[in-house]
Amino acid sequence: MIKLSLANKQNTLSKLILLVSIFLIGIISLIVLHFFFLNLLENLDDKTKNQEAKIQIGEYIVNDLYKIRSDFYEIATTTTNKRSRELILNRLKQRVKTIKNALDILENGGELKRVLRLNIVGHNNTIKKINYIKENKSIVSLESIDLRPKLEQLINMTNQLKLLLNKAELYRSSKNHKEFEKLTKKITRFYKLTPAFFIRITENTRRLQYEGEITLQKLQNQIKKEKMQYQKLELILIASIIFIVLILTYFIVKQINKNAKTLFDLNTQLEKKMQELKMQEAATRGILDGQPNIVVVSNGEEMLDANSALVDFFNGYNTFDDFKDEHACICDFFQDINRKDFILDIDYDGLMWYEYILQNPNKLHKVAMKNLNGLHYFSIVAKKKLLNDKNFIIIISLNDISKEIKVQEQLAKLNDNLENIVDSKTKQLQDLNETLEKKVQEELEKNRAKDKKMIQQSRFAALGEMIGNIAHQWRQPLSAISSTASSMQLQMELGINQKEDIEKSYESIITYVEFLTQTIEDFRNFFKEDKEKSEFDIQKILKNSLSITAASYKDRNIDVLTNFKEDINITFGFPNELSQVFLNILSNAKDAFTNNKIKTPQVTINIFEKDAYNIIEIIDNAGGIDIKNIEKIFDPYFTTKHQTQGTGIGLYMSKEIIQKHMNGLLNVENRIITVNNTTYKGACFTILLPKL
Template sequence: MIYKQNLYKFFTLFIILALSIIIITTLYIHNKEKNLLNSKYLNTSNNIHKFIKSLIEDKQNATLTIALSLAKDDRLYSYLKNKTYENLEYSKISLQMKEYTEFKNVWIQIIDKYGNSIYRSWSKEKNDNLLFRNDLSKMIKKQAITTSISVGKYDLSIKAKTPIFDTNGDFLGLLEVITHFNSISKKLKENKIEALIIANKKYKTRLQHSLTNTFIDDYYIANLDANKTLITYLKNNNILRYLNIKNYILENDYLINSYILKNNEDENLGSIVTFIKESDIDTEAIQAYKKQMIMLIIIALIILIFIFTFYVYNIDSKNISRLNVRLKKHILQLKIQENKKQSILDSQSNIIVITNGERIINANKQLLKFFKDTKTLSEFRRKYTCVCTAFVDMHTKDYIIDKDYNGKNWAQHVLSKPQKSFKVAMYNHKNNIKHFSLKVSKGEVDNFIIVTLTDITLEIKQKEELEFLNNNLELLVNKKTIELKKLNETLELRINEEIEKSKEKDRLLFQQAKITAIADTLKNIAHQWRQPLSTISTATSGIQIQKEMGILSDEDFDISCKTILNNTKKLSKTIDNFTNFFIEEKNHTIFSLVKAIQNSLKFLSATFEETNIKVDFTYDFDFEIDGYKVEFQQAIINILDNAIYALIEKKELKDRYIFIELNNKVLSIKDSANGIEQEHLSKVLEPYFTTKHQAFGIGLGLYMVQELLIKHMNFKIDVKNCTFIHNNKEYKGANIIIDFN
């Protein structure tokens, strides 16, 4: 009877104790999970802020790069000074960017020094004053290169502005490149983040020609890919709640955050409101912690059951042996659980070490794989004591070593600075240095320190290779620049030698003609270099952005490197081509007439493409002539250069043609530029006669052609006007005829 009473009392105590443990730990787990989730959401919000800031800065830098490139066009200065704005072709450039780059909506605007828009690539509207924009009025006063975010007549956009000066340093106006937030919205969406880019409602009246034409209570939605469901959601739930969120809002299964957009005067322009689904936020670590705590509750209950079972069986001595059997079974189960935990630890690809601050408690097999000089954890403890003794001093603050950090050891130092990223370096068994990212955390229950080492050697190596590639690229560009200068010096030396052999009159004429040829050469080299340099810049920026976002794969890295190397070879080949073009023979040589003409066309190919001039070269048969090959090629270039200038001045893009025909040893070069005025026809071969502006020629081009072909090579040259039919349309133009018979 007493036995049963004691049994009932003990059973009641067991039930009360078990329920207390379950209730207390359940409340603790719930509060802890809530705090961890809050920390996770706050960290996610901060990361989104940093990501948006990085995307905006990258977009501003890219926009400024485009503006600086376009502002270096010599023709732009001429168009502004002469007010021939109809010659500006930036709408074509915008379309090419849309087709071949990630920039789908790039607008280019030219503004004069009074703040009037004299050209827009996206609209025919012009001559309206834009000084209502603070960023523009300040830029005109300072005349400095700037980037800004502002709201104009058309959109909330990112703008890069660069001043335009003439050769005398006088301020003519500015070139403005305008890009939008659509690519930023697209990048966010690729990372499972929906965004609504919103301009403040006070700009409603300014947005006279809004790009998207989408508003919520006078607040303008600027991104074209805005989610219509989310637009409706903000409209129905008071949009003001979402424009300046302090931390985050959890609502409708979304983590909602806002990023404030400000201009250079710190004025609030609007917000980027982001939505990320709760299901897309990684909470596996929190769930794993929750499972661990539940396992602890189960273990505690199992221990209570052991005690209760032991008490019951202890009363009855006959059941002692049975109790021992059960205890052994439970001990075996605990060992199995321990082995499972070790298996989970060993399955990790990173090196994981668990320590109590003085010695290593446990580690996974990756530690022994790295330190191959030890076979067991016990052997490792005896040899190293702590993994920190293997840390190599890289002499940088972000690399941790085993030393005192203001009274703290290395692990305490890392724990005290959770916001910073640390690395360590260690030698492997082959004496090769390996780099690891270092993470240190503290156990929630036992206060053990958990050290995680992730191998980032490949990432460090790729970064070093990229820096090496950038440095070599800069050296290569400098080398080719020096070669270009040497080429220039060689050409000037050759000119001086010719000047000494000629009469005073010929000396002056040939000197001026050579200087003009050098200028044309440098200009054509610039045209040939522009596209490879742009491709190299785009590839390098892409690598940096992918690296910063952590999405740079080995395949993308290899492709980008090959692109850079291929375009570097193009730059080198361009220099070699132009060098070979100007190798001058001292004596007459026998050369192919067709190949000489083709070389001249290749020399001007970039100019033809840029000015949209269609060139057609036909011949009945090739033959060789005796003369100066380089001088003859330059003569053909002079003839073509006159035709190019005339076509740009007089003809629209669709009607620009040059036809070159070689029949019966007679060469005809004719264009569709309306011909030469009759009163000037007899003077075009005279020295210093020109119809061009002084900035584009001094009247020696055709005179030098005549001097070479008639006096030095004994051929005939004639200049006429002609009419011809092409594509069922009649054209009139100049015709230069050279007779080799």
């Protein structure tokens, strides 16, 4: 590295010597060109003509811009069909092409030909030629710098207008008046923005024309002065060039020496940096290999890297390179086990398997892969990381979930057998009830009210767990039934059983059986679809809904206060759909209490009649709805919750049920309420249903 730096330094000094030589040659050339100066003065007049040609070309560009502006507005204001628009668009594109040709001549020089229309019989037009010489092609034309981006912007505006007009014509031909009216307003807004664009581009061109005329005047004055002062200026210029060359040579040599030293220092730092990068790479590799799950890095076409867990899982490979030589993708090992939730190397509606995972990050994706030890199941996650504007990498992570899958399969078998076990136990209890019915009938009548109250309390506690917890709810009653039956059998074998103990045990068994039966019945009724509208009591449906949410409300210490003005409130519609609305609102209130950390959560429910409606008010004290969201609260897919907690469809479906299925109204507002002498702000959902 050091030798390379010294070589660069010597090369730089050689270039410096060459640079000084070039400057000296330039000075000598300037002295020689002095003898041709008189001829050069004559050529200055040609510069004047050249500047006039430039101004004339600018005038043509301005005229073309006015025509383009006229064509642009004519596209939408005077054409009524697609063919007419295409003709104007082609004319507009041709004029843009003409302007670009003029700009090319301003940039590189050349001859501009223009056809001039004449109102003379037998001589309708004439061709005017303008020659422009670009004296210094390294200097970029200001007209080109200013106009070319605007011409591209004009083309984009024209294409955008074309799309809007074609779409408008499609809506008009399909008589889609609503969308046609919206698009017409959009086109109008689009046109309101264009005048400023054309004014700006024309003014900029006029300004450049004005500056060109000033330049022309300055050039003419300069020519007069140069003819008188050139000899004096020439001597000064030669002396100045020599002085500047010497000064520049000194500073360049000094700077090159400094740069050489800097380059040497940079080489030293680069070596240290390379060592640090190697250490970081080794640390990164250690972290990657330390991961227990399989990690693969890909660019979408081939595998770039993987950790040691990949090589360890697939026996027969010593390194990742060995694995990569035989397989371009880990998907080569994906197994088809005839389950839809497992990923395969197939086409997913035009997406590759990893693209499908990336577009569905909230789903649990799984794959099955086989090695020498058998079939294994993995959860698979894909993450995309952008390296720059064009390049990216995809990180695939596979976590072995074989044990979890086997446990789930065993649990599924247990669940399948659960119903048979319950049926068997129920039959045994029914047979036992038949033999004991006469003995316990009198005692059952006395305790019926007490039993109903206990069953109701058990129902409220159980329904809060919903369907997924039914099996869990059954474990305790089944265990109690088994324990009671075993205790009775043991007492009978030992001969220590008493009639009162037996009757009490039978009562406990009957209570548990009724609890199991009622749990299934309540869930079945809730999820049963209403086939026809019917008359029903709103209070009854509300009470059933409250019974389902009772357990979850109780866990969160949420109080529910009900205020019913009438004994019954009858309406006509689908009772189970109304129950769904109640549950949606109550569930949202519960989430609001949790998110806002309300210390004394409370829900107040009022039911009363007014005019021809039954009115239900469900009010919470969870802080109310943000004013910017309250107008969108019933919009489909609108939610303020995290995507893992809500989909934004609950309140939308609730409004659909009330207003379209029940012929009612559903509204929401914020209210100020007082709970335990403390004032709170809360949301109030108001449901209006026709009364019978």
